[in-house]
Every structure is written in structure tokens, then in C-alpha cells.
Amino acid sequence: MIPAHLRTEDTIAAIATPPGPGAIGVIKISGPEAEGILRRVFRPARPREHFESHRLYYGHIVDPESGEPVDEVLVALMRAPRSYTREDVLEIYAHSGYRVLTRILELVLRAGARPAEPGEFTRRAFLNGRLDLAQAEAVEEIIHARSDQALRLALRHLSGGLSERIQALRDRILDLLAVTEVAVDFPEEDVEILSPEEMRRRLSEEVLPEIRRLLASAEEGRVFREGIAVVLAGRPNVGKSSLLNALLREERAIVTPVPGTTRDVIEETAQIAGLPVRLIDTAGLREAADEVESIGVRKAREKLAAADVVVFLVDGSQSPTEEDQRLYEEVRSRPHVVAVNKIDIAPAENLSLWRRQFHQTPVFISAKEGRGLEELSRRIFEVAVGHGPAEPPEIAPNLRQKAALERAKKALERALRLLDQPAPLPELLAVELREALSALSEITGEVTTEDLLDRIFSSFCIGK
Ligand SMILES: Nc1nc2c(c(=O)[nH]1)N(C=O)[C@@H](CNc1ccc(C(=O)N[C@@H](CCC(=O)O)C(=O)O)cc1)CN2
Ligand SMILES: Nc1nc2c(ncn2[C@@H]2O[C@H](COP(=O)(O)OP(=O)(O)OP(=O)(O)O)[C@@H](O)[C@H]2O)c(=O)[nH]1
Numbered sequence: 025m026i027p028a029h030l031r032t033e034d035t036i037a038a039i040a041t042p043p044g045p046g047a048i049g050v051i052k053i054s055g056p057e058a059e060g061i062l063r064r065v066f067r068p069a070r071p072r073e074h075f076e077s078h079r080l081y082y083g084h085i086v087d088p089e090s091g092e093p094v095d096e097v098l099v100a101l102m103r104a105p106r107s108y109t110r111e112d113v114l115e116i117y118a119h120s121g122y123r124v125l126t127r128i129l130e131l132v133l134r135a136g137a138r139p140a141e142p143g144e145f146t147r148r149a150f151l152n153g154r155l156d157l158a159q160a161e162a163v164e165e166i167i168h169a170r171s172d173q174a175l176r177l178a179l180r181h182l183s184g185g186l187s188e189r190i191q192a193l194r195d196r197i198l199d200l201l202a203v204t205e206v207a208v209d210f211p212e213e214d215v216e217i218l219s220p221e222e223m224r225r226r227l228s229e230e231v232l233p234e235i236r237r238l239l240a241s242a243e244e245g246r247v248f249r250e251g252i253a254v255v256l257a258g259r260p261n262v263g264k265s266s267l268l269n270a271l272l273r274e275e276r277a278i279v280t281p282v283p284g285t286t287r288d289v290i291e292e293t294a295q296i297a298g299l300p301v302r303l304i305d306t307a308g309l310r311e312a313a314d315e316v317e318s319i320g321v322r323k324a325r326e327k328l329a330a331a332d333v334v335v336f337l338v339d340g341s342q343s344p345t346e347e348d349q350r351l352y353e354e355v356r357s358r359p360h361v362v363a364v365n366k367i368d369i370a371p372a373e374n375l376s377l378w379r380r381q382f383h384q385t386p387v388f389i390s391a392k393e394g395r396g397l398e399e400l401s402r403r404i405f406e407v408a409v410g411h412g413p414a415e416p417p418e419i420a421p422n423l424r425q426k427a428a429l430e431r432a433k434k435a436l437e438r439a440l441r442l443l444d445q446p447a448p449l450p451e452l453l454a455v456e457l458r459e460a461l462s463a464l465s466e467i468t469g470e471v472t473t474e475d476l477l478d479r480i481f482s483s484f485c486i487g488k
């Protein structure tokens with residue numbers, strides 16, 4: 025039974041914009057009472073009997089009990105099925121502020137709506153067939169995209185890029201299942217509609233490679249979507265904070281000639297070669313001079329251990345020391361890039377010493393003059409992604425979708441093993457093909473459970 029809080033005959037309402045002062049705040053209402061609510065709480069500037077669909081009306085939200093105006097607004101009514109949820113949708117464009125939006129929402133609730141659960145608008149869009157499940161997940165992906173690449177990927181998912189690939193796979197497996205079932209139903213007829221060899225060929229050359237491609241792009245897509253943590257580490261005064269500032273193009277961290285300037289962890293988001301990156305500047309690694317600094321150094325080591333990529337920075341204006349070597353040993357086991365800084369003032373003989381100092385060729389940079397930063401970005405990208413800067417994959421399944429793909433892959437591999445045997449039983453084959461189909465159907469949501477939907481939509485924002 026559908027729990028009361030998800031009854032789709034209810035009219036739901038939510039504030040759809042972030043709380044606090046802002047130019048405009050939006051209240052969304054969806055369900056059969058949308059128009060009734062409009063009539064009860066809205067007073068149009070010019071009295072009217074009828075509200076046209078998809079038109080903006082200007083007027084006031086008025087408390088129906090006291091007659092007191094609450095805000096000056098624009099409203100739009102979008103009649104079913106031409107709306108986000110395919111139900112009647114009412115949107116109220118109000119001023120945004122701490123009180124005004126909650127006041128209006130209270131009136132709307134009193135006028136016949138109940139508060140929407142997180143993701144409930146999109147859940148209705150899904151239940152009413154406007155989006156499939158993969159597209160619904162893409163809505164959330166758009167909201168959380170932190171780089172252009174991540175956004176592009178999400179938008180392709182929203183417009184059905186992933187769903188189409190899954191659908192094509194399902195069609196192929198369905199064809200195979202259909203002939204297998206003929207063989208189950210008419211065992212005595214010796215009509216071999218599809219030979220085991222042909223079935224084998226289609227599975228191993230057409231279906232499984234496509235699943236493997238999708239799985240690989242899931243891996244690759246993850247870095248584009250979620251981004252990486254890049255920690256800047258090295259001895260005091262080598263120019264870590266200067267590099268942070270240079271990469272951000274902003275004077276974010278304090279830079280001084282005094283070693284031990286940065287004592288706390290500084291984190292900022294940036295884009296590096298299209299990847300969303302959390303850049304983390306840390307205290308210079310050394311025997312700390314005081315308690316504050318020693319806490320800073322400890323935090324620096326914690327960040328180092330959790331980094332996706334460490335940029336190990338050294339000072340090219342000085343020659344390598346044992347201390348640099350010792351610190352490098354700490355970093356070496358982590359994915360890292362070595363950067364030799366201050367090449368604008370570094371003597372040439374130093375640079376050749378530094379060149380031979382590490383297990384990899386360092387990148388030569390000047391944080392001060394912004395030199396070598398592109399090369400550094402490229403190297404960070406390589407270490408994070410495993411190959412040179414490339415476009416993100418066309419589409420990239422998320423973790424849930426990846427798990428379903430893996431289930432489908434296992435089932436199809438079992439089917440292949442059956443086909444290796446002499447006279448494979450069609451009944452057994454059909455079981456595996458159906459299992460693969462059901463796994464793939466979970467991705468787009470042809471097959472779902474309340475539990476699955478709860479899990480997916482509960483992580484959405486309220487009002488989405
Ligand atoms: N004001 C407002 N802006 C918004 C949204 C919204 O809900 N309200 N959206 C919320 O995420 C996004 C836009 N997404 C939307 C997707 C579909 C439909 C829609 O009405 N689709 C109908 C009919 C389209 C038509 O007129 O042909 C449909 O597909 O059936 C509306 C918004 C971003 N901007
Ligand atoms: N010439 C030159 N000076 C630089 C460069 N990068 C940093 N510096 C100078 O080096 C000094 C230290 O720079 P910071 O960025 O504060 O160094 P840090 O590694 O963050 O130092 P701590 O926070 O103390 O660990 C400052 O005087 C910077 O101006 C560079 O590329 N060239």
C-alpha cells in the first residue's frame with residue numbers, strides 16, 4: 025500500500041528556492057487542488073473568472089481569513105498534462121525573504137495542499153511518465169554539477185542519452201529471449217530459429233561489449249561528476265599558497281616570505297582541465313615552531329592521506345635538501361605530481377638537479393608569474409583520470425545504474441557459459457536473459473519498488 029505521505033491524489037506544495045533574502049522566491053504546487061488554491065489565496069490586479077494555462081498573472085497573495093495582503097506576486101497555472109509533473113501545477117513567484125515565503129506556504133497549505141516530500145515533484149513526473157528513472161536522477165545531477173563537463177554530462181542524461189542506450193540493449197536481449205522462448209514452447213519442433221553459435225556471437229560481440237563500455241564510462245564519469253581533492257603539500261615557503269591563489273586567480277590565501285605562514289587548512293573549489301576540483305592548501309611540513317602550527321602540520325598530513333592527487337611542491341630557487349627527499353618519501357605512495365616552483369628566479373643548475381631528484385619528471389612552474397600552470401593542470405588530470413585530458417564520456421551511469429549493469433553482465437556471462445555446453449537448455453537460458461532484462465529495467469525504472477523510489481527521491485531537495 026502506498027503510504028499516506030505519498031498519495032498522488034494529494035496536492036503538494038513546497039518552497040522551491042533557497043531560503044533567505046533574494047530577488048525572487050518560488051512556491052510550487054502540484055495536484056488537483058492547484059487551481060482551487062489559486063482562487064483562494066490570489067487576488068489578481070484585475071478581477072477575472074478564468075485563469076488561462078501557461079500565462080503569468082500579476083496580483084497579491086491575500087490571507088483568505090483576514091483579507092490581509094501578504095505579498096505582491098506573479099503566478100502561473102500550468103494545466104495537466106502540460107506541466108513538470110503532468111498534473112495541474114501552480115507556481116507563485118514571490119519576493120524571497122525569511123518570512124514571506126513561509127507565510128505564503130502556510131496559506132497554501134491551509135487552502136488545501138500538504139507539504140511535499142523531498143523529490144516528490146520529480147517522483148510524480150516519473151510516475152506520470154514524463155521522465156524515466158535515469159532522467160529523474162539526472163535532475164539531481166544537474167543541481168549538483170560543479171563543472172561545465174559535469175553539467176554537460178548531466179544534461180545529456182536528462183535528455184535521455186543513457187535511457188536510449190539502455191533501451192537499445194534491452195531490445196537486443198528481448199530479441200534473444202523471444203527466440204529462446206519459442207524453443208521452450210515448441211521443444212519437439214526441430215526448427216532452430218537461432219543457433220547457439222549465433223546467440224553466442226550476438227551476446228559476446230554485440231551485447232556484452234556495450235555493457236562493458238557503459239561500465240567503463242561509469243568509472244570515468246565519476247571523476248567528472250564528483251571531482252577530485254587536490255592537496256598542495258611541501259616544505260614551508262615553497263609557494264603552496266601562492267600556487268593556490270594562482271590556480272584560483274584570486275588572492276585567497278595569505279602569502280608572505282615568512283616560513284610557516286599557512287597554519288590551517290584552506291579549501292576552495294576550482295576547475296582544472298574541466299574537472300571539478302577541491303583545492304586544499306596546507307601548512308608547510310616541518311617540525312612546528314608552536315602548538316598552532318603543529319596542529320596545522322598534523323591536519324596537513326591527514327589531508328595528504330585522503331587526497332586524490334597530491335601536488336608536491338619544492339622551491340626551485342634552492343637546491344634539493346635531505347628534508348625535501350624525506351618528505352617526498354611520505355608522498356610517493358600517493359597519486360602525485362611533483363612541481364618545482366619559482367623558476368622565475370631559479371638558477372639553471374638548480375633546475376637540472378631537481379630534474380633528476382624524483383621518480384617522475386617534475387613540472388616546472390612559477391606560481392608568481394603563472395608559468396607552467398597549464399602543464400601542471402594537465403598532469404593533475406592525468407594522475408586523476410589515468411590518461412590525458414579528454415572529453416568526458418558521452419554518458420556515464422551513476423553508482424546505482426552501474427550496479428544494475430553489473431548484474432546484467434553477470435547474468436549474460438552465465439548465459440554464455442550455458443551456450444558453451446552441448447545442447448544448452450532453453451529454459452535455463454531464458455532465466456538468465458530475463459535476469460539481465462530485469463536488471464537493465466531497473467535503470468530506467470520500468471521495474472521499480474517503493475523502496476527503490478524512496479531511496480532515490482529522498483536524497484532530492486524539497487521542492488524538486
Ligand atoms: N518556473 C520553473 N522553472 C523551471 C522548472 C520549473 O518547474 N518551474 N523546472 C523544473 O525542474 C526546470 C524546467 N523543467 C521543466 C520540464 C518540463 C516542463 C513541462 O511543463 N513539461 C511538459 C509540457 C511542455 C510543453 O509545454 O510542451 C511535458 O513535458 O509534458 C516544465 C519544466 C527548470 N526551470
Ligand atoms: N619569485 C617567486 N617567488 C615565489 C613564487 N611562489 C611563491 N613565492 C614567494 O615565496 C614566498 C612564500 O610563498 P607562500 O605561497 O606563502 O609559500 P607557502 O608554501 O604557502 O608557505 P607556508 O604557508 O609558510 O608553508 C612568498 O614570498 C612568495 O611571494 C614564485 O613562483 N616565484
Ligand SMILES: [Mg+2]
Nearest residue numbers: 264265285286
Ligand atoms: Mg602557505
